[in-house]
Amino acid sequence: MNNDKLIIGGHEFESRFILGSGKYSLNLIEAAIKDAGAQIITLAVRRANTKEEENILKYIPQNVTLLPNTSGARDAKEAVRIARLARELGCGDFVKIEIMRDSKYLLPDNQETVKATEILANEGFVVMPYMYPDLNIARDLVNAGAASVMPLASPIGSNKGLSTKEFIQILIDEIDLPIIVDAGIGKPSQACEAMEMGAAAIMANTALATAGDLPLMASAFRQAIEAGRKAYLSGLGRVLVRGAEASDPLTDFLHD
Amino acid sequence: MVVINGKNADVAGTTILQYLTDEEYNIKTIAVELNEEIISKTYFANIVLKDGDVMEIVHFMGGG
Incomplete structure (x- = not known):
């Protein structure tokens, strides 16, 4: 268990919880990172329009890896532009590709994601593409040089849980890269599963x-993710198709 | 006119550095793209904005 590291693009992490930083107060970021035990945090790149805007990096400890996303990109070209700008901001080579053409369901455009992955991997980025779980596309992402594959569990921001469970399992079974479940996980039990x-x-x-107490929920997720990992590593017990099996030895003497 | 973050600005003739300084941007926390090319900070003082240029100034914010 001590040697159980998450390896992404040659970088090692102990934590298996990647934290987002959107939709909550900057003041909560440090507590969220600490209680989540997170070593990777995602960020967005946006137009800097006003001089008063706060610098989010001030709230993130130095030893945390920054994972800028390309949200807002509608095609590969825009994603590549955003990724290059993110790298110019001076925070490393990691990038989470997020390309959406559809504004109602915010589903990722898998084909454009493959194109952007190839371009950015060739430029030396550690590319972590967000995708709709599809085995053929996942294989294309591997060939394009992705460092991980990030299938969605259900529509982004929905908190609906593992709607795509069967298809994520196929990726886990067939793809030889870290499969990181991204989007739609709403509660710790789903993360654990x-x-x-x-x-x-x-x-x-x-x-x-959207939780009532963000740092407390961060801590709950951390424990759920750790529990799920331990369960996976230990090997889950089998499921009986029919009948039952006593978990204690059957004693005879009470009957005779 | 120069289009900066989607808005017209009457700043042709000034350098990128001058514009950023006038607008009180924190140079450390931004990145600049001019006509879809990244401009390294070291060139901010050398590049003069001209009519028809399209500049994007970005920074990090919270996101998932």
Whole structure:
């Protein structure tokens, strides 16, 4: 268990909880990171329009890896532009590709995501593409140089849980990269279930941002993710198709 | 006119650095793209904005 590291693009992490930083107060970020035990936090790149805007980096401890996303991008070209700007901001080579054409369901555009992954991987980025769980696309992402694959559990921000469970399991079974379940995980039990299935990590944002007590929920997620990981590593017990089996030895003497 | 973050600005003739300084941007926390090319901070003082340029000034904010 001590040697159980999450490895993304050659970088090692102990934590398997990737934290989002959207939709909550900057003042809560430090507590969220600490209580989540997170070593990776996502950020967005946006136009800087006013001089008063606060610098989010001030709230993030130095040893936490920054994972800028390309949200707002509608095609590969825009995602590549955002990723390059993020790198120019001077915070490393990690990038989470997020490309959405559809504004109602916010579903990722898998084809454009493959294109952007290839371009950015060739430029030396550690590319973590967010995608709709599809085995063929996941294989294309591997070939394009992705460092992980991030399938959605259900529509982003919905807190609906593992709607795509069967298809995520296929990716876990067939793809030789960390499968990080991203989007739609609404509560710790769902994060735990994904980890039991063999997911390498969980990314969550809205589940925390919309919780009553954000740091407490961060801590609950952390424990659930750790529990799920331990369960996966230990190997889940089998399920009986029919009947029952006593868990204590059957004693005879009371009957005779 | 120069289009900066989607808005017209009458700043042709000034350098990128001058514009950013006038607008009180924190140079450390932003990145600049001019006509879809990233401009390294070291060139901010050398590049003069001209009519028709399109500049984007971005920074990090919270996101998932």
